[in-house]
Amino acid sequence: MNYNWNWSVFLTPVPSGETTYLGWLFTGLQWTVALSLSAWVIALVVGSIVGVLRTVPNRWLSSFAAVYVECFRNVPLLVQLFSWYFVLPELLPPALGNAYKQSDPLLQQFLAAMLCLGLFTAARVAEQVRAGIESLPRGQKNAGLAMGFTLAQVYRHVLLPMAFRIIVPPLTSEFLNIFKNSAVATTIGLIELSRQAQQLVDYTAQPYEAFIAVTLLYVCINVTVMFLMRRLEEKVRVPGFIGGK
Incomplete structure (x- = not known):
């Protein structure tokens, strides 16, 4: 292949001179992590609430939650992003x-x-929460009600602690997806990791080095998340249920 490899390009100062191209990539990495973690907080909170509403006996609440899930899951992520950025204001x-x-x-x-990322992922988290709650034996809910707990107390003290332990593995997958989906933010101009790689290519004409480096950074993020979530899964797993020994 007639290509001039130049890995030292990352140590070359950018045109403005305030940092190097490697510094550009690390700045993009910081924006990617900040965006993904903040969106994950929204996804986990909203998804948990919607997932619970999907299982309550009130038909209006469960229907509202179902509409939310179907709307956000069936509209392409890019269309949603453009709607939030261009239409909502x-x-x-x-x-x-x-x-x-x-x-x-x-x-x-x-x-x-x-x-966009938070509410889109919330719809997927809601389905995981719903599946976790519905996988529990009905006797747990009935036993809580028989002990005099209100329905809200049953969810808080009986169902949700067990359901969240069960769904740690699928939540790990959603957590990883939110980092990968963050790359769509480049379409509205956010200078996250993939956008910085594109800029590096524009200025240096070294595409292979740029995207190999970005790939390795994404792999590092995913390996770190998987390691931490595996440790969490080991600590919270319940014998006899999904993920238990």
Whole structure:
């Protein structure tokens, strides 16, 4: 292959001179991690609430939760991102919409991507939570009610502690996906990891080095997440249930 490999390009100063191309990649890595973790907090909180609502006996609440899940799961992520970034500011009250549009462009991009990724992943987390609750024997819920617990107390003290232990493995998969899905934020201009790689290619014409480095950084993120989640799974697993020994 007639290609001039140049790994030292990462130590070359960028045109502005304030850092190196490797520094660019690490800056993109920081934005990717910040975006993914903040979106995961939204996904876990909203997904847990929606997942619980999917299993409550109130038909209106369970129907609302089902509509939320179907809407966010069946609309492409990229379409949702464009809707949050381009459409939502126009639907806000004029004062709030103008304040948002006049704010720092980087902040606009980050907030739009965070909300999009968080609420999109929340729909997937909700299904994991629902499956975890429904996998438990009905006797657990009935026993809690028979002891005088309210339905909310049954969920809080009986069902959810067990359900979350069961769904740690699928939640790990969703946690990894949110890091990979964060790359779509490059389409609205957020300078995350993949966007920094594209900039590096534009300035240096060294595509193989740039994307090999980015691939390795994503692999490092995934290996770290998998290691931490495996340790968590070992600590919370329940014998006789999914993931238990």
